[in-house]
Every structure is written in structure tokens, then in C-alpha cells.
Amino acid sequence: MSDFSPGQRWISDGEAELGLGTVLNCDTRSVTILFSASQETRTYNTRQAPLTRVMFGSGDRIQSADGWQMIVDDSQTSNGLITYSGEDSQGQRRELPEAKLADTMQFDQARDRLLTGQVDRNDWFDLRFRTLHHHQRIEQHSALGFAGPRIDLVPHQLYIADEVARRHAPRVLLADEVGLGKTIEAGLILHRLLLTGRAERALILVPDSLTHQWLVELLRRFSLNVTLLDETQSQAHGSANPFESAQLVLASQGWLFANTHRQEQAQASHFDLLIVDEAHHLDWSSEGSGPGYQCVEQLARDIPSLLLLTATPEQMGIESHFARLRLLDPERYHDLARFKDEERHYGEVASAIEALEALPATPDARVHVEAVADDRDSQALLATLCNPEASADQQDAARDQLRDALLDRHGTGRVMFRNSRRHVGGFPERRLHLDALALPSAYRRMQRRLERDDDYLDELLIETGMDHPDVLIYPDAAYRELSNDPLHGEPWWHIDPRVNWLLEKLSDDSDAGFANDKVLVIAHHRDTAEGLAEGLRVLGGYHAPVFHEGLSLVERDRAAAAFADEEDGCQVLVCSEIGSEGRNFQFCRHLVMFDMPQHPDQLEQRIGRLDRIGQRHAIEMHVPTFTGSPGERLMRWYHEGMDAFSAPHGIGSDLFDAFGDALADALLDDEMLDEIITETRELFVAKLAERDAGRNRLLELNACRPVRARQVVEAVRELDDDSALPRYVERALDVFGVDSQEIGNGLLHLQPGQHMLDGLPGLVKGEEGFSATFDRHKALARDDIQRLSWEHPLLREMMGRIIDGTMGNTALALLGHPAIPSGRLMTELVFRTHCPAPTSLHLNRFLPPTAVRVLLDESGANLTDKISFTGLGKNLQKVNKSLARDLIKRHHDALRGLLRQGEGEAERELPSIVEAAEARMRTQLDAELARLAALAEHNPSVRNEELDALKKERQALSDAIENTRLRLDAVRVIITVDPNA
Incomplete structure (x- = not known):
């Protein structure tokens, strides 16, 4: 006789996702089952059907096809069909035949899966428990969000990231000097906010030339996949809002600032965080503001968190600096006169x-x-x-x-972070090499006429269309404009001695030359850079990529990559002035300044491309100048007036404001220049003293507090050295079907195994996979090596699947031990805290999902404290699924009783868990609230909404913690056997 009858409810052991099935018909050989929820029909052999009968017992909650629910307290069987009886949600007695059970009932909870015979592998259960344990530990760790990125552990960067990321809706100006890692700081803040749930969507606006660099940096350093949005991509979305297409959107400032329609779409997209790089380019004055400033101002009104990045916050003057602070907090910074008065104190x-x-x-x-x-x-x-x-x-x-x-x-320390090199320390020496060259005849004739004919400058400005003093500082540009007819003039690089000087340096293998070394050349004008590259090719056979504003982003990236390649790359890269912003070339130590920029901040940006954290050599700065030329006089002003080549001082903008006009007039007069240099030097010394005593010193003291910085670094190192990580990774890779092979020197190669589960980051079936290491230093040394950490996308995906899914939440194992009689039943129950709360609260820092383990024998004795999880696991034997299902059926009633008792045992642990979480929350937030409240009385940069938000957050956290409940997460049935059998 068949065990099947029409109307019975069964589930598929191998396809549980089909839902609850109904027997349509059966005979002695086959049974046909309809899975209505998934609209699938299956026919099975009755002798080997991979099916489990669905039967509920007292205390189970079931749902009818009509939507009402009831708690079962009894059941009766007639003609092979079960009818359940119990009370519905209104307390009314009702009956429910199994044929009328809801087809959509899911058996994803551990209890349901176990009692319906769905069991997973024993090693899956083991991995699930360990995942819960490690997830609880890591989510509460103070270094969460900082330990995963591929970065050096630089104290000031980690301090700023920790200080900013812990705030509610942070709005700050990251203004570290060039080379101190503002991009890394912003990436760390973003990464921390994403991992803690404080932010889910971010919009990143950067100059056109830096979009691909940001894209690569966020992926390579932080494993963040960002969508690069431009007009072509936007149009591909048709009438839909393109900014809604991704969680993390990167866009060029030039594109968005010029397109009001796209700006409106960005405003409507509800981002949590806005990051704006090179923010000093946002044009503002008391008379009006440019389109870039207006766009950011509109976005900043709607987006809670804002990071502005600039190495030169006061390059455009104190008013422009005030305007950027105004973007961060318009209520605090609304009065320019008051702001200037505060600065004096x-x-x-x-x-x-x-x-x-x-x-x-x-x-x-x-x-x-x-x-x-x-x-x-x-x-x-x-x-x-x-x-x-x-x-x-x-x-x-x-x-x-x-x-x-x-x-x-006091001061702007809460909204502005500025570290200087002298404060951070550890930067390489800068060496200036000056080479005086004779003016070529074409340049000399032009300069002599300028020196003796006061009217010729006006004529030259008209003829060339150039500005003053550009026409004096850049003679090659003036020459090009005057001889733009190719039939009546040689290319400027044929006559300019600086070209031959550079060619000689490139082939010189002495200490004074560049042979076998990378050389970055920066010239002010694009035409100069292009002509110089052509001259190097024609006259010396050197292939020199050019990096300038006229190239597409792909072309710029290709040029930079060709220069960076150590083995087959080019020796020299020629940049226009745009090459002095954003790009990092710290692998190079030779910088040739083919000419001088007009503004001190531009000079520092040029040097800052090489003089950065990570530079291992002294910076060799080479400046060819024409004797007695305006360019040489400008170089003297930089060198003698403000020591601009020795170190960044941060006051070049003030000196240029004071002497820029007079300097332009002195570029043809040595006597006048000497006076300006003397006056510049005096003001330079005074400004240094003022800076050391005033706001900059205050900002430096506040931008990195050493004790806190060391604590953050040590917290990251603690996770780096976590011995549990390699063991966990080994187990997880095995369970998920990833092949792992040691390839020496602390490296692993991961590749998809034959039975790998789909959808793992970086691993695609049929592809090679990737190499990885647990060592931070090895990962930093090689871009082709990924660093495995608790925050790596692969680990977070595997842990997420386990915690959020059913994987390993049931198991059955055999225990053979000579001291325990065979045939005994034990249950190992794992409960975990369940506390629904908005992700933005980051509840996990105080109460992450916390596991409570309960081990019961068949008599109900609690053995949890006597037998550890690890100790028990060492003695367990696996069993095939068919036998496991038979054993569960055999002990069905006993298991129901043990499940009920286990709930009671676990509930005794809950009050202490809740109390400890509440105490942790109160300790941290009460102290922070008291500090901010006291601070608000003295420093207006503490916003009222920040205080209010913290109070609401504390209350919301308290309510959530108080409502914490336990739910059964996983259960393992253990049957004792004779070890000698």
C-alpha cells in the first residue's frame, strides 16, 4: 500500500523553495504533486520519493488558504488526511483540514525545517554558529569599517575618519595639506558609514580629470563598486532618474554643474552623503556665486551629510573659505564680519x-x-x-x-580638519636644483624690447591675446602666438634650450641626470606640454605621454598608466598645469618644472604630486630658468621670498594677495624685485609666527589627537592580527565550494570549485579567481593581490548569506562516546536575539545578533555549561540525509518537547543580555550627549539638530533594546551510538 493519499501535504527535500505541495493522484509506482505557490508539478517514484510529509503538532502556528491563522492543540487522522484543531487569533475554536493549508507557507525557520525533515550538513551548522559568534564580535568592534580598506595605518587619517564617522550626519571640511590623504579619509568615512548602516546612498562629485582615479581608488582600496554617471549613461535610462540607478554614484563636476536638469534629478534622489573634491574651485564672492557653488549649495540643503575636500581652503581668499564653511552649516556661518572677528582670537x-x-x-x-x-x-x-x-x-x-x-x-575644529606636514612628520627631504640657461635669440629680442619700450607690452598683449603677466613668464607661448603661421616660424621647441637641457638630463646616468629614473614634467600651458612631448620624440626619440585638459578621461588614465608601469612604462610624463591637481605619482622622485606657475598654491600642488605619504625617496625638483628673465625673477620670489620649495607653509595665498600685482610689475626690474622679495620675506616670517600662534596651530592640534589616534590604530591592528580569521575563512571557503590553494609567501589563490555556490564576489564559475593574503603589507605592495579581512566583500557575502538565510540552521549528527549509552537523544539549540530597528541607528554596536546556546539531553537536563560547542563537535559523526530524516520522524514527539524546554532555558539568559546592551549604550551616548551639551554653550559649531538627533537616537535605541526577543536560529539533533559498532 502506498503512504500517499490525494489531498495530503508534502514538501520536496531537494526543492524546498517550491513550497507546500498537494498530492493530486498516486498509485503503487508514482505520485504526482502540485506545488501551487510556484506553479510547478512533479511526479516521483513512490519507492524513492525525496519527499517529507508535513505534519504539525501542539503549539505550531499554521495558516489557512483563506489567510487566517491558528495555534494547533490537537489533530485527528481520517483516511490518511489530517485535520488540525486549535484557537485562531481571536481565541475562537476552529478546525483546518490539511488540504486547506496555505500553499505559501514557508518552512525557513529552524523548527519548521527540522520537524519537516529538512536537515543540512553538519559542517554547515558548525559554520553558522561560528558565523554568529564572529559577527557579534566584529559588529561591536571599534575598528569596524577601518580594518578592511587597503591602506597604511596612518594615525591622523584614522583619527579623522573615526571622529567624523561617529557623528550624526557629519558635515566637515577635510583640508589636510597636499599629500596627507584627504581621499583616503573620505573613503574611510564612507566605508564606515556604509558598514554601520549610517548611510546607504552617496553622491561623489569630483573634477573631470579625477573621475576614473576616484573610481579605481574606491574599488582598489575600499572594495566599493561605484557607478560612474555621465550624460551618455544618463540618457541610457530614458525618462527614468539616472541617479536612482545605484547606491553609490560618482559624477564629474563639470558635467553636473552645467546641467540644471540633471541637478534637479540628483536633488530628488535622496542621497545620505555628498562628497565634493577640490572644493576650492567652487566660485563664490559677496557679489554672487558660480554654477558649481549654487549646485552644491542646493544639494547640501537636502543631503544630511557633507564632506568637502580641499588642500588649499583659503586659496581664493578668506571670503571664499567662509563660503565653504557656510555650505557645511549656513546657520553657524552666516556673518562674514563675525567670522573674521572670531579668527582674531x-x-x-x-x-x-x-x-x-x-x-x-x-x-x-x-x-x-x-x-x-x-x-x-x-x-x-x-x-x-x-x-x-x-x-x-x-x-x-x-x-x-x-x-x-x-x-x-574654540574655533572651527569641529567642522574643519587640517593636518600639516610639520605636524604629521615623516615626509622626505625636498631638494631644489636650479639650472641657468641663456635666452634664445627670439626670446631675447622680445625681452629687450619690453625692457626699453614701455608701450611694447601693451602691443604684445594685443598681438598675442595673452594676459599680463603670462606674456612675460611664458615666452614660448608668446612666441607661438607671434609665429603661428607654420610657414614663417620654427616650432618653439626647436629654439628653446630647455628642450635640449631635458634631453641631456634624460640620458645622463650620473647623479645629476635622470637616466633609468621616472621623470614628471609639468608645464603651465597645454600647448607647451604637447610641443615639448613632440620635441622629445623628434629630437631624442623619447615617447612621452601627455596629460592635459583636452584629453578624454580614458586617454588621461592611459597616459598615467603608461607612466606608472615599472617594467614597460615610459620614462617621462609631460603634464599641463592640470597635472598638478589630483593625480598621485609618489613612485616618481624627479619633478621638472619646465616653467613657473603664477600662484604659490599651484606651485605646491605641483610638488605635492610626488611629495606624498608613501614617497620613499627625497624629492628632486629641477627648474631650468633663463638668466635675467621674468621667469627667473618669479622663481627668485618663490625661493628667496617664502622658501616655497623647501616645504609647504600654507600662507602662499596671503603673500600673493599682498604682492601679486607689484610682483607682476617687477618682472622686468631687478631693483624693484629685490624690494618686493625683502618685503615678502618680512611678511612671510610674520605670517609664520601668526600661524604658529593662531588658528592654524589650533586646527593642527585638533586635527589629530595622538592618544585617540593610537587607540584607533591599535584597534585596527587587533583585527589585522585576529587568529580566528584564517580558520574561519578556511571553513567558509570549504562550505561554499571555493578551492583554496597556498602559493607561497603567505599568499592564497581562490578559484571556483566544481560545486561552488553562485554569486560570490570576485569568483565566477569558469574563471580563474584571484590571489589574496591576510597580510596588510603584502597587499599594499602588490595591486594584484586582494587582502582578506572581516570586511572583505567575499567574507561579508558569505556571512550575510548564513545569517540572513537558512543555511545550516538544521543538522543531525551521531555521537559515539564510550561513557554515553547508545540510542540517547540530545538537542543543541542556538537562539539569537532579534531586535527590529532602522539600520541608521547602528544598533549592532551595542546589541548585534547575539547567540545563546542550549544543550539538552532527552531527560531535559541542561548540559550547556558542561559540554562546549567545540568539544562536542570534535566527537560528532555525519550521517546521510535519508537516515537523518528517519531518525527525526522517530523522535518527533520528543523533539517538540525539547524545543519547548529549550526556549525557556534561553529566555533566562535574555535579561542579562538586554541589561548589558543598555548599559553599553548609556555609557557611550550619555557621555557624548553631556559633552556636546557642554560644548554647545561655548562653540556655536555644535548644531541644535545634532543634539536633538542624539537624544532621539538614544531613546530609539533604548526602546529597541527593551523590545529584544529571542528566536530559534538553529538546531542540531544528536543521537548517541556505540563507538565500537
Whole structure:
């Protein structure tokens, strides 16, 4: 007789996703089952049917085809069909024949899957429990979001990322000097916000020339897949909003700033974070603003978080700097006059902070601190610091707390972070090499006439169409304009001695030459760069890629890549002035400045392409100048007036504002130039002293607090050195069907196995896979090696599938142990906390999904504390699925009882978990709220909405934690057997 009857409900063991099936007809050989939910019909051999009968017991919740639910308390069987009875949600007694069960009932919970005979592999169960354990640990770790990126552990970068990313809706200006890693800081902040759920969508606006560099950096360093959006891509979406097509959108500023329709679409797309690179180009003045500023201003009103990046925040003047701060907080920065007045008081605060270091040994220093420590808490700390009866530890603690309080409460430190090289340290030496060349006759004739004929400059400006003083500084450009008829003039590079000088340097293998070294050449004009590359090719046979604003993004990337290739790459790259912004060439140590830029900030940007974190050699700066020329005089002003080549000082813009016009007039007059250099030097020295005493020093002190920075670095290193990571990766790769092979030197090669599960990042069936390492330094040394960490996309995908899915939530194993009689039943239950809350709350930092393990024997005895998970696992034996299903059927009633008892045992653990989470939350947020509330009384940069948001967040977290419940996550049935059988 067949066990099947029409109307019975069964599920497929191999295709559980088909849902609940109904027997249509059957005979002695076959059975046909309809899976209505998936509109599939299957016919099986009755002898080998991979099917499990669905039978519910007392306490199970079931749903009818009509939508109502009931809790089963009894059942009766008639003619092979079951009728369930129990109470519905209104407390009414009802009956429900199994034929009328809802077809859409899902058996994804561990209890349902177990009792319907669906069991997974034992190693899957093992991996699930370990995944829960590691996920709980990592989600609470202070380095979450910072440990995965492929970066050096630079303290100031990690400090800024940690300080900014922990804020509600952060809005800051990242203004580190060139080469200190603003892009990395922004990437770290973005990565942390994404991993913690604080942000889900981001819009990144960068100059046209940097879009591909950002795209590659975010992928290579942070494993973030970003969609590069341009007009072609936008039009491909038809009438749909293209900004809705991805979570992370990268777009060029030039494209978006010029297109009001796309701006409106971007505004309507509800981004959480806006990042704007090279923000000093946003044009603003008291008379009006440019399209770029207007676009960012509109977006910043709707987007909660905003990061502005610029290495030269005051390049366009104090008003322009104020305008960028106004984008961050228009309520705080609404009065330019008031802002200028605040700036005048920063020297007092910087002096007070410096004076702290002299206390209590130098009592006279106290007066400087008292001038700004005007609140009760600060005065109490100062009293402790100066109290001779206080211990050294008490005095040190008071000094640190008072320093942090003063830094918090004064200046723009909360909205602006600016580190300087002198503050960070560890940068290479800069060496200036000057080569004086004779003016060629064509240039000399033009200069002599300029020197003796006052009217000739006006004529030259008209004839060439150039501006003053460009026409003086760039004689090759003037020559090109005057001899633009190819029949009446040689190409300028035929007559310019700087070209031959460069060719000689490129072939010179002495210490003074460039032979076998990479050389970056920067010229002001695009035409100069193109002509120079042509001259190098024709006269010397050198292939020199050109990087200028007229190239497409792909062409620029190709030129940069050809230069970067160590083995087959080009020796020299020629850039126009645009090459001094954004691109990083720290693998190169020779910089040729073919001419001089007009603005000191542009000069520093040129040098900053090589002088960056990661540069391992001294920077060799080569400047060919024409003796007695305006270009040489400009170089003298930089060199003698402000030491511009020795180090970045950050005050070049002020000096240019003071002397730029006079300098332009002195480019033909040595006597006048000497006076300007003397005056520039005097102002330079004064400005340095002012900077050291005032706002810049204050910003530097606030931009990296060493104690906190060291704590963040150590937290990252703790995850780097986590010995559990390689063991977990090995288990996970095996379960997911990924082949892993050691290839030496601490490297692994991962490739898809024959039975690999689909959809794993970086692994596609039929393709080679990738090489990886756990070592940060090895990954940094080779771009072709990925670094495996808890934050790597592959690990996050595998852990996510396990935690969010059913994988491994049921299992059955045999336990052979001489001390335990065979035939006994045990259940290993894993419960986990369930706490629905918006991802933006980042509840996991206080209460991530937390596992509670309960081990019961068949008598109900709790063995959890006596037998560990690892110890039990070592003695378990796997069993095939067919036998596992038979054993579960045999112990059905006993398992139901143990499941109910396990729930009670687990519930006893819940109060302590909730209490600990609440305490962690209160400890952190109460302290932060108290700090911000005190800070708001002194520093208007603390926004009211930031305080309100933190209060609401604390309440929402408290409510969520209080409503935490436990649910059964996984269950393993263990049957004891005779080990000698």
C-alpha cells in the first residue's frame, strides 16, 4: 500500500523553495504533486520519493488558504488526511483540514525545517554558529569599517575618519595639506558609514580629470563598486532618474554643474552623503556665486551629510573659505564680519593650550589658560592641574581633559580638519636644483624690447591675446602666438634650450641626470606640454605621454598608466598645469618644472604630486630658468621670498594677495624685485609666527589627537592580527565550494570549485579567481593581490548569506562516546536575539545578533555549561540525509518537547543580555550627549539638530533594546551510538 493519499501535504527535500505541495493522484509506482505557490508539478517514484510529509503538532502556528491563522492543540487522522484543531487569533475554536493549508507557507525557520525533515550538513551548522559568534564580535568592534580598506595605518587619517564617522550626519571640511590623504579619509568615512548602516546612498562629485582615479581608488582600496554617471549613461535610462540607478554614484563636476536638469534629478534622489573634491574651485564672492557653488549649495540643503575636500581652503581668499564653511552649516556661518572677528582670537586659545604643557612647573603660564578657560568645569580642571597636592597621574589627566575641552570649544575644529606636514612628520627631504640657461635669440629680442619700450607690452598683449603677466613668464607661448603661421616660424621647441637641457638630463646616468629614473614634467600651458612631448620624440626619440585638459578621461588614465608601469612604462610624463591637481605619482622622485606657475598654491600642488605619504625617496625638483628673465625673477620670489620649495607653509595665498600685482610689475626690474622679495620675506616670517600662534596651530592640534589616534590604530591592528580569521575563512571557503590553494609567501589563490555556490564576489564559475593574503603589507605592495579581512566583500557575502538565510540552521549528527549509552537523544539549540530597528541607528554596536546556546539531553537536563560547542563537535559523526530524516520522524514527539524546554532555558539568559546592551549604550551616548551639551554653550559649531538627533537616537535605541526577543536560529539533533559498532 502506498503512504500517499490525494489531498495530503508534502514538501520536496531537494526543492524546498517550491513550497507546500498537494498530492493530486498516486498509485503503487508514482505520485504526482502540485506545488501551487510556484506553479510547478512533479511526479516521483513512490519507492524513492525525496519527499517529507508535513505534519504539525501542539503549539505550531499554521495558516489557512483563506489567510487566517491558528495555534494547533490537537489533530485527528481520517483516511490518511489530517485535520488540525486549535484557537485562531481571536481565541475562537476552529478546525483546518490539511488540504486547506496555505500553499505559501514557508518552512525557513529552524523548527519548521527540522520537524519537516529538512536537515543540512553538519559542517554547515558548525559554520553558522561560528558565523554568529564572529559577527557579534566584529559588529561591536571599534575598528569596524577601518580594518578592511587597503591602506597604511596612518594615525591622523584614522583619527579623522573615526571622529567624523561617529557623528550624526557629519558635515566637515577635510583640508589636510597636499599629500596627507584627504581621499583616503573620505573613503574611510564612507566605508564606515556604509558598514554601520549610517548611510546607504552617496553622491561623489569630483573634477573631470579625477573621475576614473576616484573610481579605481574606491574599488582598489575600499572594495566599493561605484557607478560612474555621465550624460551618455544618463540618457541610457530614458525618462527614468539616472541617479536612482545605484547606491553609490560618482559624477564629474563639470558635467553636473552645467546641467540644471540633471541637478534637479540628483536633488530628488535622496542621497545620505555628498562628497565634493577640490572644493576650492567652487566660485563664490559677496557679489554672487558660480554654477558649481549654487549646485552644491542646493544639494547640501537636502543631503544630511557633507564632506568637502580641499588642500588649499583659503586659496581664493578668506571670503571664499567662509563660503565653504557656510555650505557645511549656513546657520553657524552666516556673518562674514563675525567670522573674521572670531579668527582674531584663536591666538589666545593656541597660547593657552601651549601653556598647559608648562603647568604646573611654570606658574606664570596659568594666566594664559585662565584667559580662555572661563567655565566652571575648565576652572576645576585647571585647579587640579595646579594643585601641588595632586598626584602626577591626576595632573596629567586634568591636563589632557582641559586640552580637549579647549580644542572642542574654540574655533572651527569641529567642522574643519587640517593636518600639516610639520605636524604629521615623516615626509622626505625636498631638494631644489636650479639650472641657468641663456635666452634664445627670439626670446631675447622680445625681452629687450619690453625692457626699453614701455608701450611694447601693451602691443604684445594685443598681438598675442595673452594676459599680463603670462606674456612675460611664458615666452614660448608668446612666441607661438607671434609665429603661428607654420610657414614663417620654427616650432618653439626647436629654439628653446630647455628642450635640449631635458634631453641631456634624460640620458645622463650620473647623479645629476635622470637616466633609468621616472621623470614628471609639468608645464603651465597645454600647448607647451604637447610641443615639448613632440620635441622629445623628434629630437631624442623619447615617447612621452601627455596629460592635459583636452584629453578624454580614458586617454588621461592611459597616459598615467603608461607612466606608472615599472617594467614597460615610459620614462617621462609631460603634464599641463592640470597635472598638478589630483593625480598621485609618489613612485616618481624627479619633478621638472619646465616653467613657473603664477600662484604659490599651484606651485605646491605641483610638488605635492610626488611629495606624498608613501614617497620613499627625497624629492628632486629641477627648474631650468633663463638668466635675467621674468621667469627667473618669479622663481627668485618663490625661493628667496617664502622658501616655497623647501616645504609647504600654507600662507602662499596671503603673500600673493599682498604682492601679486607689484610682483607682476617687477618682472622686468631687478631693483624693484629685490624690494618686493625683502618685503615678502618680512611678511612671510610674520605670517609664520601668526600661524604658529593662531588658528592654524589650533586646527593642527585638533586635527589629530595622538592618544585617540593610537587607540584607533591599535584597534585596527587587533583585527589585522585576529587568529580566528584564517580558520574561519578556511571553513567558509570549504562550505561554499571555493578551492583554496597556498602559493607561497603567505599568499592564497581562490578559484571556483566544481560545486561552488553562485554569486560570490570576485569568483565566477569558469574563471580563474584571484590571489589574496591576510597580510596588510603584502597587499599594499602588490595591486594584484586582494587582502582578506572581516570586511572583505567575499567574507561579508558569505556571512550575510548564513545569517540572513537558512543555511545550516538544521543538522543531525551521531555521537559515539564510550561513557554515553547508545540510542540517547540530545538537542543543541542556538537562539539569537532579534531586535527590529532602522539600520541608521547602528544598533549592532551595542546589541548585534547575539547567540545563546542550549544543550539538552532527552531527560531535559541542561548540559550547556558542561559540554562546549567545540568539544562536542570534535566527537560528532555525519550521517546521510535519508537516515537523518528517519531518525527525526522517530523522535518527533520528543523533539517538540525539547524545543519547548529549550526556549525557556534561553529566555533566562535574555535579561542579562538586554541589561548589558543598555548599559553599553548609556555609557557611550550619555557621555557624548553631556559633552556636546557642554560644548554647545561655548562653540556655536555644535548644531541644535545634532543634539536633538542624539537624544532621539538614544531613546530609539533604548526602546529597541527593551523590545529584544529571542528566536530559534538553529538546531542540531544528536543521537548517541556505540563507538565500537
